[in-house]
Amino acid sequence: MTAGMSLTLDRVRLSYTDIPVIDELNLAVRPGEILVLTGPSGCGKSTVLRALAGLLAPDHGRVLADGAVVRTTARDRGVVFQDNALLPWRTVRSNIDLALRLRGVPRAGRRAQADRWIAEVGLTGFGDYLPNSLSGGMRQRVQLARGLAGAPRAVMMDEPFGALDSATRAAMQALLITTWRSHPTTVVFVTHDVDEALALGDRVAVLGRAGAPLRALIDVPRPRSGRAEPGLRAEILAALDNS
Helix, strand or coil, X not given: CCCCCCEEEEEEEEECCCCEEEEEEEEEECCCCEEEEECCCCCCHHHHHHXXXXXXXXXXXXXXXXXXXXXXXCCCEEEECCCCCCCCCCCHHHHHHHHHHHHCCCHHHHHHHHHHHHHHCCCCCCCCCCHHHCCHHHHHHHHHHHHHHCCCCEEEEECCCCCCCHHHHHHHHHHHHHHHHHCCCXXXXXXXXXXXXXXXXXXXXXXXXXXXXXXXXXXXXCCCCCCCCHHHHHHHXXXXXXX
């Protein structure tokens, strides 16, 4: 997989009606980092992801990927949603195979690559299962594999673990970090959970309520310890209280 891409929001205004959800937002995502977006409901976190993915055009300003203006979707910018969006009539292997096919991997090599991804996300033996035969955590594992199998240089993840129980959520966070280390890419991850933000993010961006600018951009020291550092947690909570 090639190196992660840079993503830039340059004085961006985003709206669905006449009232902007995001206004005058400036934010630069570094190549290969995990940037977490958090903030109160309605502040535009998911809207920002849609713009970065090319699913929503800004009313004002520019969205850039490696310095080029984003005008539509592209294979090198993937999206992972909370509702796993797997094709229900396709097996686990076939869902992953689709990403490989769209990437241009020759048919002769796709099954072996799909099976490697299945093993990497801990689903060996489940390749022939349909999504409705899997638990929520297993479906998210498939979606993670499918999202990365297409070799995107950036992945936008919209609260992908929000519906999971705490133990499964922690396991998925660990799996994401492990997989990201093996297949470096830029990740922009949306969450409401402060502890999840600190567990995953290299930086945490706190957005304000509708129309408000960026409230805070916080660096998270590494290596990851698995425990939220109290001072950073308090800093994020203070930014949320002021949003």
